[in-house]
Amino acid sequence: KAGVTQTPRYLIKTRGQQVTLSCSPISGHRSVSWYQQTPGQGLQFLFEYFSETQRNKGNFPGRFSGRQFSNSRSEMNVSTLELGDSALYLCASSSKVAGGAFGEQFFGPGTRLTVL
Amino acid sequence: DQQVKQNSPSLSVQEGRISILNCDYTNSMFDYFLWYKKYPAEGPTFLISISSIKDKNEDGRFTVFLNKSAKHLSLHIVPSQPGDSAVYFCAASAYGVTGTASKLTFGTGTRLQVTL
Numbered sequence: 001k002a003g004v005t006q007t008p009r010y011l012i013k014t015r016g017q018q019v020t021l022s023c024s025p026i027s028g029h030r031s032v033s034w035y036q037q038t039p040g041q042g043l044q045f046l047f048e049y050f051s052e053t054q055r056n057k058g059n060f061p062g063r064f065s066g067r068q069f070s071n072s073r074s075e076m077n078v079s080t081l082e083l084g085d086s087a088l089y090l091c092a093s094s095s096k097v098a099g100g101a102f103g104e105q106f107f108g109p110g111t112r113l114t115v116l
Numbered sequence: 117d118q119q120v121k122q123n124s125p126s127l128s129v130q131e132g133r134i135s136i137l138n139c140d141y142t143n144s145m146f147d148y149f150l151w152y153k154k155y156p157a158e159g160p161t162f163l164i165s166i167s168s169i170k171d172k173n174e175d176g177r178f179t180v181f182l183n184k185s186a187k188h189l190s191l192h193i194v195p196s197q198p199g200d201s202a203v204y205f206c207a208a209s210a211y212g213v214t215g216t217a218s219k220l221t222f223g224t225g226t227r228l229q230v231t232l
Contacts, residue, residue: 004159033219042224043160043205056219090159092220104150105220107159 002027004108006091012114018079021111025072025093031055032074033105034066037088046089049074078113086115119143120208122223129230135193137226139206142187146208150220151180151191154203163204164191196230203227 005024013019025032033056034046045058049068063082068074072093078085092105121140129135137151147168152160166173166180166189173180179192193200206223 035220035222043207043220043222045219045221048219058219092159104162104165106162107152109157109159 004091004093004106006089006108006111008111009109010112010114012116013081014116015081015083017081018077019081019113021076021078021089021091021113023074023076023091023093023108025074025091026095026106029093029095029106030072031094031105032068032072033092033094034074034076035090035092036060037090037110038086043090046076081115083115086113088112118224119146120206120221120223122204122206122226124226125224126227126229129196129228131198131230131232132195135191135196135200135228135230137191137193137204137206137228139189139191139223140187141189141208143208143210143221144187145210146221148209149180149182149189150207150209151178152205152207152222153200154205154225160205193228196228198230198232201228201230 007022031050033048035043037043047066048056052068063079066076088110090107090110092107094105119142150165151163153163154160164175164178164180166182171182182189203225205225207220209220
């Protein structure tokens with residue numbers, strides 16, 4: 001099975017611009033989560049989508065939004081970029097295992113966003 | 117408020133010896149714990165997990181121990197190999213009664229270096 005893919009891998013934007021990142025989960029996985037990784041804060045949860053619905057949300061401002069399509073692909077959008085948004089954005093997918101619970105999340109390589 | 121803490125930012129161990137990485141959590145609702153390994157420029161890779169109904173889970177050279185009363189878990193790597201050099205993240209999740217996935221809360225990571 002192909003792993004989680006994220007595009008683009010690297011992105012440079014300037015303050016005030018907006019950006020859209022894309023994530024394709026592992027085939028058959030319906031849950032997609034997004035995380036922000038920064039050197040000081042580690043990995044911080046942004047949101048999770050399941051069957052095109054946002055199911056969980058972290059503590060990020062409304063400038064961060066996402067969506068999921070019927071094929072489980074997901075996009076994340078950040079509007080009015082700030083310098084502090086420079087980070088590695090990771091997408092992860094997971095599926096239900098026997099018993100109904102979700103198993104571990106599988107991560108993509110991430111998109112490195114630099115805001116100048 | 118950091119609900120999952122990895123108090124050692126780095127650890128150096130000689131090849132062949134045991135590596136012990138520690139993790140503490142504060143949220144008593146967490147009932148599923150995972151360890152991820154991360155190399156530079158790659159997304160985290162799942163290593164091993166443990167449910168709160170167990171106190172130990174073993175997979176090859178990797179063993180995770182959970183002490184619920186102390187809200188503490190540890191990852192043991194025996195024997196340590198140079199290829200184990202990476203950043204290790206502890207993560208926790210609260211599945212809840214519905215068995216649906218919840219967000220992963222990550223620690224800030226421990227950089228393990230295995231020396232020859």
